[in-house]
Amino acid sequence: MPLPVSIHPPKSACSSCNLAELCLPIDLSARELRKLDELSTLKRNFSRSDYLYRSGDKFRSLFAIHSGSFKTQILHEDGREQVTGFQMAGEIIGLDAISTDIHACEAVAMESCVVCELPFNKLEALSREIPTLQRHLYKIMSREIVRDQGIMLLLGSMRAEERLAAFLLNLSQRYAARGLSATQFQLRMSRQEIGSYLGLKLETVSRAFSHFQEDGIIIVKVRAIEIINLASLQACLNNSRL
Amino acid sequence: MPLPVSIHPPKSACSSCNLAELCLPIDLSARELRKLDELSTLKRNFSRSDYLYRSGDKFRSLFAIHSGSFKTQILHEDGREQVTGFQMAGEIIGLDAISTDIHACEAVAMESCVVCELPFNKLEALSREIPTLQRHLYKIMSREIVRDQGIMLLLGSMRAEERLAAFLLNLSQRYAARGLSATQFQLRMSRQEIGSYLGLKLETVSRAFSHFQEDGIIIVKVRAIEIINLASLQACLNNSRL
DNA sequence: CAACTGCTTTGATATATATCAAAAAGAGTA
DNA sequence: TACTCTTTTTGATATATATCAAAGCAGTTG
Numbered sequence: 001m002p003l004p005v006s007i008h009p010p011k012s013a014c015s016s017c018n019l020a021e022l023c024l025p026i027d028l029s030a031r032e033l034r035k036l037d038e039l040s041t042l043k044r045n046f047s048r049s050d051y052l053y054r055s056g057d058k059f060r061s062l063f064a065i066h067s068g069s070f071k072t073q074i075l076h077e078d079g080r081e082q083v084t085g086f087q088m089a090g091e092i093i094g095l096d097a098i099s100t101d102i103h104a105c106e107a108v109a110m111e112s113c114v115v116c117e118l119p120f121n122k123l124e125a126l127s128r129e130i131p132t133l134q135r136h137l138y139k140i141m142s143r144e145i146v147r148d149q150g151i152m153l154l155l156g157s158m159r160a161e162e163r164l165a166a167f168l169l170n171l172s173q174r175y176a177a178r179g180l181s182a183t184q185f186q187l188r189m190s191r192q193e194i195g196s197y198l199g200l201k202l203e204t205v206s207r208a209f210s211h212f213q214e215d216g217i218i219i220v221k222v223r224a225i226e227i228i229n230l231a232s233l234q235a236c237l238n239n240s241r242l
Numbered sequence: 243m244p245l246p247v248s249i250h251p252p253k254s255a256c257s258s259c260n261l262a263e264l265c266l267p268i269d270l271s272a273r274e275l276r277k278l279d280e281l282s283t284l285k286r287n288f289s290r291s292d293y294l295y296r297s298g299d300k301f302r303s304l305f306a307i308h309s310g311s312f313k314t315q316i317l318h319e320d321g322r323e324q325v326t327g328f329q330m331a332g333e334i335i336g337l338d339a340i341s342t343d344i345h346a347c348e349a350v351a352m353e354s355c356v357v358c359e360l361p362f363n364k365l366e367a368l369s370r371e372i373p374t375l376q377r378h379l380y381k382i383m384s385r386e387i388v389r390d391q392g393i394m395l396l397l398g399s400m401r402a403e404e405r406l407a408a409f410l411l412n413l414s415q416r417y418a419a420r421g422l423s424a425t426q427f428q429l430r431m432s433r434q435e436i437g438s439y440l441g442l443k444l445e446t447v448s449r450a451f452s453h454f455q456e457d458g459i460i461i462v463k464v465r466a467i468e469i470i471n472l473a474s475l476q477a478c479l480n481n482s483r484l
Numbered sequence: 485c486a487a488c489t490g491c492t493t494t495g496a497t498a499t500a501t502a503t504c505a506a507a508a509a510g511a512g513t514a
Numbered sequence: 515t516a517c518t519c520t521t522t523t524t525g526a527t528a529t530a531t532a533t534c535a536a537a538g539c540a541g542t543t544g
Contacts, residue, residue, distance in 0.1 A: 074391055096384060096391060099387075100388075105391065131366070139341050141383040142337055143341040146338050152316075155441060204502075433491075445531090448494080451492095452493075452494080488542080492538080492540095494535105496533100496534085496535085498532080500529105500532085501529090504526085507523085507525100508524090511521095
């Protein structure tokens with residue numbers, strides 16, 4: 001059964017946003033929070049398969065996902081594409097564009113989304129006034145580096161089923177962190193997109209799902225996933241052999 | 243023939259460092275440069291296979307590589323390890339530790355190295371006083387994110403020889419950026435380490451080297467590499483088939 | 485110099501995943 | 515409902531890379 005991300009009427013202020021814990025405003029004073037409110041003036045809606053930004057776009061803002069979820073992907077000259085991540089509510093995207101002032105990847109909405117635009121020059125200035133915010137930005141960027149290196153480990157040294165196990169456990173944790181079920185959720189992405197993310201073909205992803213189901217570890221109804229045995233998934237990751 | 247990274251007598255000041263262009267002090271005024279000098283008090287020497295930091299170490303400082311080169315790697319519970327990068331003079335490492343205040347990966351010297359320690363709390367404070375420095379730090383972190391995503395593309399969708407071509411071209415460019423030959427250099431890492439980085443076994447790496455040599459694209463004498471035909475390497479990357 | 489050690493190359497074979505193909509299942513629409 | 519279109523599943527086969535094994539080299543140490 002689908003468990004939609006909870007959607008609240010889009011207020012424009014960080015100070016009244018229910019995602020505070022996940023997003024920007026960690027440990028800010030009331031005064032600092034009010035300053036932050038001035039920042040995020042624009043809140044925009046996106047429908048499935050809309051682009052938030054494209055590769056090559058001029059960089060102006062980071063984006064905080066208020067609701068819904070995106071995928072980010074990079075395109076190779078020859079047409080190949082690689083999904084680099086699936087982002088959900090409370091996560092900040094666009095960090096890769098800071099280095100060159102040009103977006104290196106593209107972000108596509110996987111469902112209806114609401115996004116807060118955070119003009120980077122304002123964010124920079126504000127982060128000099130609010131040390132906590134500066135530190136938080138450094139941490140967000142560092143977290144993205146750690147995440148990417150985790151995927152390098154996955155892509156470089158795990159077998160197909162381990163990769164899928166890691167993927168499902170990661171989703172499970174992130175849903176749980178948002179107050180949703182850790183064991184029942186609806187995938188927002190296709191087998192092909194999962195495959196691209198995990199460095200596998202869609203058929204291999206499908207077979208890995210089927211295999212987990214045969215072993216009674218999960219129940220798969222196309223995009224509806226129920227994890228029956230979290231521990232087995234974890235074991236699959238650690239033991240290299242189930 | 244080996245082309246050693248040029249080593250100057252280690253002065254402690256950023257303002258007199260020949261790596262300025264590559265490292266921290268971009269576009270700083272004389273006064274700002276002097277401030278930066280106060281930062282980097284410690285300069286430390288490392289021998290081959292010394293650890294700069296280990297996974298789990300408390301985070302205190304970023305490190306600027308003054309000379310020599312390091313590899314960074316992450317360890318999986320079951321003993322598998324993944325090399326996440328090879329870093330050379332002018333590059334900053336330790337960024338992944340900012341997110342949790344614990345080093346997520348470990349850095350190992352691949353030869354004799356000199357490293358500048360940059361205490362992060364001082365760097366943070368300084369970056370509030372010097373907007374250019376703050377922006378530069380954001381850019382360095384963003385660049386690392388872009389680099390990591392490039393490796394995700396490589397690991398997720400390239401075949402063995404394309405990966406090696408991408409690796410060699412990357413080294414070539416980075417040596418060139420340091421005023422060294424773009425076509426002749428000495429590898430600092432083993433086939434096993436290259437394999438770990440590229441998600442391949444050492445035998446596969448060795449065979450790919452041999453194949454490039456048979457095709458007259460490079461000359462390999464164990465760790466001494468000469469690139470005969472840069473364009474062919476580039477083509478190997480773009481065409482997906484040589 | 486010889487013996488040792490670790491790294492690299494090369495060959496033979498095994499295996500995980502990709503590829504090709506077709507059927508089944510859903511989702512949307514007339 | 516019937517129809518189209520896309521996604522998913524499953525099977526048969528091909529292929530790239532891993533694995534296993536041995537030999538060659540280079541550097542180190544006694």
